[in-house]
Amino acid sequence: MSLLLESLFNGAAIGSVLLIAALGLAIVFGLMGVINLAHGELMMLGAYTTYVVQSFFKLPLLEPLFGAYIFVAVAVAFLVGGLVGLLLERSVIRRLYGRPLETLLATWGVSLILQQFVRTVPLAWSTGLWLAAMVGLVGPLVMNRLWGPGQRPWLLRLGNWVVAVAVGVATAGWIRGAMPKLARASARNVDVTAPRWLRGGLDLGDWTLPIPRLMIIGLTILAVLAVYWFLNRSLWGLRIRAVTQNRAMSDCLGIPTQTVDALTFAVGSGLAGVAGVAVSLLGSVGPNVGGDYIVGCFMVVVLGGVGNLWGAVVASAGIGVLTDVIGAGRLLEIWPQMPAWLQQGVEFFATTSMARVLIFALIVLVLQVRPAGLFPQRGRMAEV
Amino acid sequence: MADTRPRWQPVLLGVVGLALVVALPSLVSPFRLNLLGRYLSLAIVALGIDLIWGYTGLLSLGQGIFFALGGYGAAMYLQLNCHSCSRAAGGLPEFFGLYGVQQLPWFWEPFHSPWFTLVAIWLVPAVVAGLLGFLVFRNRIKGVYFSILTQAALLVFFNFFNGQQKLINGTNGLKTDLTRLLGQMVGSDAMQRNLFWLTALLALLAWLLCRQLVRGRFGHALLAIRDDEARLRCLGYNPTPFKTMVFALAGGLAGISGALYTVQSGIVSPQFMAAPFSIEMVIWVAVGGRGTLWGAMAGALVINMAKSLVSEAWPQTWLFIQGGLFLLVVTTLQGGVVGWWQEGGPRQLLARLGRRPRLSTYPALELGTRQEGEN
Numbered sequence: 216m217s218l219l220l221e222s223l224f225n226g227a228a229i230g231s232v233l234l235i236a237a238l239g240l241a242i243v244f245g246l247m248g249v250i251n252l253a254h255g256e257l258m259m260l261g262a263y264t265t266y267v268v269q270s271f272f273k274l275p276l277l278e279p280l281f282g283a284y285i286f287v288a289v290a291v292a293f294l295v296g297g298l299v300g301l302l303l304e305r306s307v308i309r310r311l312y313g314r315p316l317e318t319l320l321a322t323w324g325v326s327l328i329l330q331q332f333v334r335t336v337p338l339a340w341s342t343g344l345w346l347a348a349m350v351g352l353v354g355p356l357v358m359n360r361l362w363g364p365g366q367r368p369w370l371l372r373l374g375n376w377v378v379a380v381a382v383g384v385a386t387a388g389w390i391r392g393a394m395p396k397l398a399r400a401s402a403r404n405v406d407v408t409a410p411r412w413l414r415g416g417l418d419l420g421d422w423t424l425p426i427p428r429l430m431i432i433g434l435t436i437l438a439v440l441a442v443y444w445f446l447n448r449s450l451w452g453l454r455i456r457a458v459t460q461n462r463a464m465s466d467c468l469g470i471p472t473q474t475v476d477a478l479t480f481a482v483g484s485g486l487a488g489v490a491g492v493a494v495s496l497l498g499s500v501g502p503n504v505g506g507d508y509i510v511g512c513f514m515v516v517v518l519g520g521v522g523n524l525w526g527a528v529v530a531s532a533g534i535g536v537l538t539d540v541i542g543a544g545r546l547l548e549i550w551p552q553m554p555a556w557l558q559q560g561v562e563f564f565a566t567t568s569m570a571r572v573l574i575f576a577l578i579v580l581v582l583q584v585r586p587a588g589l590f591p592q593r594g595r596m597a598e599v
Numbered sequence: 600m601a602d603t604r605p606r607w608q609p610v611l612l613g614v615v616g617l618a619l620v621v622a623l624p625s626l627v628s629p630f631r632l633n634l635l636g637r638y639l640s641l642a643i644v645a646l647g648i649d650l651i652w653g654y655t656g657l658l659s660l661g662q663g664i665f666f667a668l669g670g671y672g673a674a675m676y677l678q679l680n681c682h683s684c685s686r687a688a689g690g691l692p693e694f695f696g697l698y699g700v701q702q703l704p705w706f707w708e709p710f711h712s713p714w715f716t717l718v719a720i721w722l723v724p725a726v727v728a729g730l731l732g733f734l735v736f737r738n739r740i741k742g743v744y745f746s747i748l749t750q751a752a753l754l755v756f757f758n759f760f761n762g763q764q765k766l767i768n769g770t771n772g773l774k775t776d777l778t779r780l781l782g783q784m785v786g787s788d789a790m791q792r793n794l795f796w797l798t799a800l801l802a803l804l805a806w807l808l809c810r811q812l813v814r815g816r817f818g819h820a821l822l823a824i825r826d827d828e829a830r831l832r833c834l835g836y837n838p839t840p841f842k843t844m845v846f847a848l849a850g851g852l853a854g855i856s857g858a859l860y861t862v863q864s865g866i867v868s869p870q871f872m873a874a875p876f877s878i879e880m881v882i883w884v885a886v887g888g889r890g891t892l893w894g895a896m897a898g899a900l901v902i903n904m905a906k907s908l909v910s911e912a913w914p915q916t917w918l919f920i921q922g923g924l925f926l927l928v929v930t931t932l933q934g935g936v937v938g939w940w941q942e943g944g945p946r947q948l949l950a951r952l953g954r955r956p957r958l959s960t961y962p963a964l965e966l967g968t969r970q971e972g973e974n
Contacts, residue, residue, distance in 0.1 A: 250743050310930055315743045316658045317929040320885065323878050324925025331918035506874065510754045513747045568758035575755040579734060579748070586738040 218548060221422060222539050228428040230535025231435040235493050236508045237515040237527055238438055239296075239486030242446075244513075245522035246459045247479055249308060250319040253326040254512065255505025257299060257484050260329065261292035261491020262500040266405050267338055268292075270394050282410040285492070289434070292488035298348055299329075300484020304477050312476075330502045338397040339390040347383025351376050404501035413496070427496040434493055438486060443524060445482070455479050459522070518578055520588030530589060534574060542570035620799045629788045633863055636795035638903040640859035643798075643805050645883045645899035646892060647849030647856075652881065653889030654813055655845050656825030657741070661749030662853045663877035664756045665724035669854030670861035670871055671760075672723060674773035675707055676716035677785060677862070681778040694768040704766050720858040721851040728850025732843045741828070750874060757872040772868025775861055785862055798859050802896065805852055809892050812848075821845060882921065885928045888935030898935065 236258060243251050251257075265288040271277060272284035303325060311318045333341070354375035358367060391398040413430055416423035446452040457465040458475045466472050494504060515534060519526025540546065544565030547558065564573045585591065624632055644666055651657045678684075678692040687696025691703055709715045735748055761770050776786030783790040812818055820841050823831045828838055861867040870876070880899075887898020902924075910917045932939055 250746075307926060307930065314929075316746065317933075319658070319743060319746060320878075320881065320925050321929045324922040324929075326922075327875075327918045327925070328922035331915070331922070335915055510747075510751050510874070514751055517744060517747060566762060568762040571758050572755045575751055578751075582740065582748075583734065583738060586740060 217422065218545070222536065222543075222545055224424065224428075225539040225543070226532065226536030227432055228425075228535070229538050230531040230533075231428075231432045232490075232493060232497070233508075233511055233515050233534060234528060234531035235431065235435040235438055236487070236490040237512040237531060238435075238442060239483040239490065240512045241516050241519070241522075241524060241527045242442065242486065243480055243483035244516055245524075246455060247312075247476065248315060249312075249480070250315055250322065251308075251483070252319055252322040252509065253303065253329060254322075254484075254487050255507075255509035256326040256329040257296045257487035257505070258491040258494055258508060259333070259500070259502065259505040260299060261296050261488030262407075262495035262504055263333060263338065263341075263405075263491075264288060264292040264295045264488065265492045265495040266407050266500055267342055267397065269407055270397060274393060282412055285410060285413065285430075288492050289489055292492045293485040294349070294488075295345060296488025296491070297481040297485030298345065298352075300487075301477055301481040302348075303484070304480040308480060309473070309476065326505070333400075333502050334402045335400050337391075337400040339387045339394070342390055342397070343383040343385075343387025345383075346386050347379045349379075350382050351379035354379065402502060404499040406499045407495045409496060431493045431496065434489070438489060439524070439528060442486070446524070451475070451478060514575070514578055518581065518588055520590040523588070523590045526588060526590035537574055537577070538567075538570050541565070541573055542567050620796065624792045624795065629791060632795055633791050634904075634907055636791065636798050636863045637860055638900050639795070639798045639802050640856050640863065641880070641883070641903060642802050642856075642896040642899040643859070644853045644856035644880055645887070645895040646802075646805050646809050647852035648880055648884045649889060649892060649895035650809060650813070650821070650845055650852075651849045653884060653891070653895065654818065654821040654825060655842060657842065657846065658743075658746045658881065659749045659846070659849070660746050660874070660877050660881065661753035661756075662849070662880050663872040663874075664753055665728055665850040665853035666857035666860070666877075666880075667756070667760070667867065667869070667871035668724040668727060669720045669857035670867035671767065671773065671857075672710065672716055672720040672854070673858035673861050674775050674867040675710040675767075676713065677775040677778040677780070678773055679707065679711050680713075683779060684777050692773075694771065694773075695765075698765045700765050721854045724854030724857075725847045725851035728853075729843055729847035732846035733839070736839045736842045736846075750877075753872055753874055753877055757869055757874075760872060761869040770869055772866050772870070774866050776865035786865055791863060794859070794863055798863070801855060801859065805855070806892055806896065813892070817841070879921070882925055882928070884935075886924055886932075886935055888937030888939075888941075890934070891937045891941070894935050894937030897937070 236254075239257070240251065240254050243249050243254070265285075268288040268291055269284055272281045272287075277284075303322075307321050307325065308318060311321060336344075355367070355372070358371070358375075359365075409427065413426055416425045417429065444452075446456065454465070454470045454475050455478070457468075457470055458472050462472055465475075490508075494500075494508070498504075511534075515527055515531045518534070519528070519530035541564050544561055546553070546561050547565075553561070564570055581589070623635065627635070644662055647665075648659065648662055651659055681692070685693050687693050687700075689701060689703075691700065695703075710719070731749075731752060735745060740748065760767060763769055764771075767773065776784070778785050780790065783793075813821065820831070820836065820838075823836075824838050824841060831838055857867070857871065860871075883899040883902050884895045885898070886902055887896070888894025906917055906921075909920060928935065934942060
């Protein structure tokens with residue numbers, strides 16, 4: 216019994232990382248049909264964001280609140296991912312709708328640029344850049360709120376960006392002085408210090424649950440619920456679903472489809488940023504951290520059925536439990552008297568990398584039976 | 600209207616190319632020649648990608664699998680026949696001793712034979728590609744799903760080769776340069792020069808083969824699959840065998856390419872199956888010009904040369920340039936450089952810059968053709 220529970224917990228732990236990483240992809244790929252190979256790099260940016268936020272909370276002023284920085288990091292990482300996603304959609308993806316293979320190549324190019332960006336640009340300047348972009352983009356919204364919607368005179372618009380750039384440069388300069396670790400770029404990995412309450416484990420009699428894993432499971436559940444609420448209960452979610460079902464008709468009914476596209480992509484990218492926070496709790500953060508997750512994410516989405524949130528949940532849970540069962544050789548513990556040839560086979564696959572090999576083979580087999588994933592879309596929306 | 604002009608251009612190009620290949624070893628340093636030979640072998644894998652992507656519309660992100668399989672085939676033969684290398688107990692290649700392996704794994708046995716190896720380096724990748732392709736295409740998995748699955752397959756092979764120290768030396772790979780082949784060390788300058796010529800010859804043969812294929816009925820079927828698969832199916836063709844065959848063919852080409860690359864770089868390792876390398880292969884084809892065999896080969900050569908030159912001078916910038924190339928090709932230069940040239944790109948560029956194109960005929964004649972077109 217405890218074996219079963221342990222396997223389930225480990226499976227849930229592995230699966231929840233997969234799921235939170237795949238959630239943004241499920242939106243971007245499932246609803247928009249866009250293959251975003253830069254998704255892993257957006258996660259990487261989220262992980263670096265955690266590192267920067269943590270550095271801020273090590274300053275004397277914020278030190279007492281260090282335990283809570285992780286929640287700030289989640290919010291900021293969402294904004295970082297969302298902003299980069301927004302720029303990406305406006306500049307590149309928008310030209311490539313309906314040409315998925317080209318999108319795939321373009322986003323791969325973006326991922327290379329992002330990787331090299333974090334290697335060459337110091338985090339201080341990246342933070343400044345992000346802040347400048349945020350101020351510059353939020354400025355017009357504030358003006359709309361103050362004086363009603365409409366086009367502002369060019370002087371005001373220019374002034375907005377001048378202020379934004381000034382804020383960015385000032386912040387970057389201040390960070391260079393206050394946090395010397397962020398002042399220089401390096402290709403080396405950095406380590407995020409978890410707050411004290413996130414370290415260690417939860418004692419449950421004969422076996423302990425690692426708290427970071429619990430935290431990630433909780434974060435994933437929250438993220439899934441939030442996405443569900445956003446897509447099915449909010450006004451913009453309704454618009455997104457409408458555009459997915461019938462773009463031309465939605466356009467006729469006055470839904471701003473281009474805004475919807477940008478918003479969908481930004482939300483998906485923001486979720487990648489949140490996933491980056493989760494990833495930063497599991498190991499050190501480096502420019503290549505995203506590449507480890509991207510293929511697994513796509514497997515979850517394809518196996519679950521494209522455009523299906525619950526499919527992704529089931530698929531990631533299944534992959535997680537199977538990874539644990541195969542990778543830790545649990546069959547041997549359950550059934551010690553198995554025949555020798557079978558035992559050899561189980562031992563052969565009882566490593567993380569060999570478990571991946573077997574799971575991929577299983578996924579291809581499942582796709583032989585159900586080519587459109589476990590939970591395919593039905594009806595008019597389903598593509599032939 | 601049939602073209603009746605004498606076709607001297609291709610002949611001239613061929614003669615110049617041949618002279619260049621023969622003369623090159625005495626013109627450049629052995630180091631550069633070795634690099635050039637490697638890039639020429641990469642041009643062969645680019646040909647395969649052009650066949651499946653440029654002509655058939657299947658974007659494979661997993662050509663590294665077949666490339667590495669060919670490389671491992673060649674390296675296994677060279678390891679087994681390395682008489683000057685130090686040996687583990689029982690005459691096994693040295694690395695087996697490190698992991699306490701006493702008996703040669705069964706799949707190593709046939710690689711004692713040079714003839715088996717010469718067949719295996721293209722047949723094994725082709726069969727693996729055919730099997731994988733059949734399983735995928737049978738279910739009409741296509742488009743981006745195909746790309747994702749090939750990338751996942753790549754990851755699986757990478758993990759397998761990376762993790763199996765006892766079978767193929769895991770992440771360290773197999774070295775090839777210390778073996779004597781036909782009386783010479785594989786790593787020696789003289790042997791590398793011969794390998795350069797061999798690579799050039801094989802690249803030419805591969806190009807001729809592909810050209811023959813795409814010009815015939817087979818090539819037309821491939822184009823039909825790319826442009827409208829549903830219509831082809833309605834016309835009574837089954838696209839699956841065509842796709843499987845062309846994927847297997849591309850796999851075989853990748854295997855040959857990988858074997859040539861391995862003997863010229865002196866080592867094969869699981870890094871050949873790293874995901875970025877396989878996607879890089881696609882960008883060579885994309886920049887050179889998909890759908891033109893020429894473009895694919897030239898793209899592989901030029902981009903790799905640019906990569907080594909740029910990386911030597913400014914190591915930080917290459918990834919930016921490469922990423923920029925991806926973006927440029929998909930947003931503005933969809934036919935690649937060759938496609939851009941063929942569609943009259945240079946003339947358009949001049950026109951955009953305000954230089955009117957020089958007319959090669961009388962304006963009146965141009966007018967005449969236009970009127971003809973309107974009628």
